[in-house]
Each structure stands twice: as C-alpha cells, then as structure tokens.
Amino acid sequence: MSADALTTTAVLAGRGLRLSRRNLDAVITSLMLPVLLMLVFVYFFGGAIDTGDTRYVTYVVPGVLVLCAGFGAAGTAVSVSDDMRRGTVDRFRTLDIGGVPILAGHVAATVVRNALATALVLGVAFLIGFRPAATPGGWLAAIGLLLVYITTVSWLSAAAGLLARTPEAAGAVTFFMMFLPYPSSAFVPIDTMPDWLHGFAEHQPVTPLIESMRGLLLDRPVGDAPWIALAWCAALLAVAVAASGALFRFRTK
C-alpha cells in the first residue's frame, strides 16, 4: 500500500470509529454484549459444564473473545452497506478512493473497537476469577492470533456488506460468523457434542484458534494448532479481500 493509501485508510478508520462511537446500539453490541455473554456463560451454564481441572471461566474466556469478534464484524457489514446505499460511496469514488481503502477503513475501525471490547472482557474476567498462566510471549501470541481472526471475519463481513442490498440484510448475512464459535470447543468440550458434529467442529477455523489461545493462555503445549489457525485465516482473508474487490467493482458499475 502506498503512503497515500495508508493515510486514506487511517482517515477512513477514524471516521468509522467516530461513527460507531455516536451509535449507541453499536457501542452496546460491541462492548457490553460480550461482557454480558461471558457472565451468562460463567454463571448460568458454567456449573453444568465439566472442563476438567480448569475453572470454567478460564476455559471460556477465549471463546467469548472469539464470539465478540463475530459481533464486531457484523457491525462492519452494516456500515459498509450503509455507505454503499447513500451518496457517500460516490463522493469517495470521485475523490479517487478505491474499494479496498474504503473497506479497509471500516475493517480497521472494527479491529480497534474489538480490541477495546477484548480488553473490557479480559478485565471483567479477571474480576470473576480468570487466572491464566501465560508467559508474556504467550499473551502476545494469543492476542495476535485473535487480532488476525478479527481482521479476517471483518473482511468477510465487509464483503457481505457489499453483497447485501440493505443494512438489515447485511446484518443477517453475518449471522453465520456469529454462529461459528458454537459448534467448536469454544464453550463446551467437543466430545460432549453429538457424533455427527465432531467432523465439522474439529475441522472448522474457530477450533484451532480456540485451542491455540487456550493453550497459550494456560501455558500448555499447543502443537501446530496456531499454524492451522493462521493458515485458515490467511486463506479466508485472501478470499474476502479478492471477493470484496470484485463485488465493489460490480456494485459500482
């Protein structure tokens, strides 16, 4: 990316953040909901779920963080679709700003929003008994993986926002991304799920991600899970960026 494109993306990301700060719904969805969900999981379901000798709150935090990435990404789809529907995209295009910086601005704003949500969730988690054993390197790796995942789902969501004709439809398209963490080891161990789900749960991107984050946070061996998670994200990101470039050209023909 050229310096110009970087400045453009940064300015657009600033705009995206300002827009979401003024939108109470978005603030609640992206900051409060993840915290509330964690409390629900820990206090309502936690007692019924056997996670071995790990406390449930420690077990579930990575899952909640991944889930909240999905919520944040849903916001990307809605704001992209909103820009496309109004005259905004026309003005940007006459300023010779292409589809990629426009979407990258929204994605960057989502990543920043999500980083805040992540910090908030971690803070509350500590208060209610989350006791990770991670090394500093483990923390960095876990947070890094999470950011890569957030970026990936936001780009997928941005592409969905281009595909959808209305912001409401865009919200619906991203439902899938919010759903993805459930059939994985995010909230309950996979071996407690019905047999037919094992195949999917073990071979979807969220499982290696959760396994790596949990392993890194508890300072346990993670094997090649981080690499599998990264490979998934890289492939999905490449698809999302290519698809959104093509969709943008198609929508603005």
Next chain:
Amino acid sequence: MPPAIETTGLSKSYGTVRVLDALDLRVETGTVFALLGPNGAGKTTTVRILATLTAPDGGHARVAGHDVVTERRAVRRAISLTGQYAAVDETLTGAENLRTTARLSGLSRTAAARRTDELLDRFRLTDARDRQVKTYSGGMRRRLDLAAGLVRDPGTTRVVFLDEPTTGLDPRSRQELWDAVRELSAHGTTVFLTTQYLEEADRLAHRIAVLGDGRTLAEGTPAELKDRYAGHRLDLTARDPEAYLRLTARAGDGTGAPGTPDPGTLTLGVPTDGTAAHVRALLDALDPHRADIERFALHTATLDDVFLSLTHRESPAKEPARVR
C-alpha cells in the same frame, strides 16, 4: 482552448429504458453550463457518467481533456461532485464531515482544518459546526453537502458538477450558492449543474441544454432559448365556449403561435416574448373583431412552458430536428 466537457453520441440504457440516446454536449472552459430536464430525463445519469461513476454504453465523453472511461483517474483528479442525494454522515458534526472530506482529498491536517473553517463560514454553518448533522435542517444539510463538494483546492479542480444544488434551499441560501458558483467560474473553473428551475439557469448559466427523450431538445444561451421558445406566456380567457372555439381555431391555423388550450376554464395559453408590440399583434391576430377575448394575463415562462413549446414543435418533426 479545448472544451472542458465534450460528449459525442453518449448513450446509456437501464434494462429496456433508453435513458441517453446519442447525447452531444460541449461546455467551454470557465463557463457555467446548466442541464435542464423534467424528472427522469437523465440529468443525474449524465452527471454520473461525466464524473466517472457510471460507464456509458456507447459514445465518448471527455472531461478536462481526459476520456471518462479510459482515463478515469485523470478525470477524477480534475473534478469535484455534489450529487443529488446527500453524502454527509448524519452522526458526525458539520466540521468533522468537512475535515474528513478535506483529508481524503489530500489536504494535510492543518490545511484541512483551515479549509473547513473557510467553508463553514462561506456556507453560514459556523454556529452549527459542532452539532451532529442529524440536527440540521434540510437546507443546512444541503449547504454542508455542497461545501463538502467544494472542499478541494479550487486551483486544481477544473470542473465542478452540481446535481440539483438548490433543490430544497431557501432564497437566501440559493443566492449564496449562486454567488459561490459565480466565484468559481470567475476563477476559471467550469461548473456543470442540473436544475429544474429555468430562473436559476437563466441567472447563472452561460449556456443551457434542455434534455428530453435522451438527447438535447435545445441548446443555447438563456437569451437565445427564450427568444426561440417563449420567454413569456399570454393566457387568454374567452368570453364564451363559441368564442373559445374560434380562438383555438385561429391559434391552430397558423395565424398565431401554437397555444396550450384549457377548455375547462376557457383559457388558451400562447407563447410570446412579452413585448407590448408582440402582445398587441397576438391579440389582433387571434381576435381580429375584438369580440372573443374577455381577459388576458401575461406570465413569465416557466420550465413547463419551454417544455410544452419544445415538445409541441419537435414531436411532429422528430427526425429533421436531429439532422440540424
């Protein structure tokens, strides 16, 4: 000097609707050009093609010397656009909107702040600068949108497109926009605007084109158009239904100009240039015995009149009109 805008045989269809059908336009550098037309005539489509936002199906268009399809980037560097529908963010403040647009058009942080202040001042939005746009009135929002369209350095912007810039503005704001347009043109910037108001085109534009059936129905200076197509309309009210029939018969047989009959009110509208001599001549021609006309009223022509007059003259002879 090459023209700022030149189109040849420009055409565009949406599905089976042929919006533009071999449109030819030429706009000289530094002039104000107004494109007139009723709803759905294709004004916005024309602006979008010229501003590189939509690709034409056929024909060519050059803006600031560059082809709008093959040299898109060069065109974009030379233009700015305020579209028909607002492109400002409702939940940002007026100042934030302008600053963002200024930064996006390549100004540095300090230059963007300075330009924002200038534009807020020029469009009387300084008091509302830190309020969210959703609290603005319709006219304020329109003014902000226009300001955002003019954010670029006027020195590098060579063609400014304004799609119905004054729709929804009160007279004072309209006047201010007109001043801004004149100022741009005085600096050598070409302004291409669309409007529904003949008066606006009349006051502002060096040349006017009337769009209809996907092509130019008429093109010329405001004075030329008025000369050619009725600057005023004379409404004649007949004494009784028989008198009305006699009047319409005389108007139709070439004695007078073709008129617009309204049997309900026994009124016949006739185009005129509004001079005493022509009105007197018309009255004499249509009512030689001074018995049929009860009252008359003289109106300044509206866009409707020009249209009626244009379609009236052109529709029976569509083909010759095209040969020119």
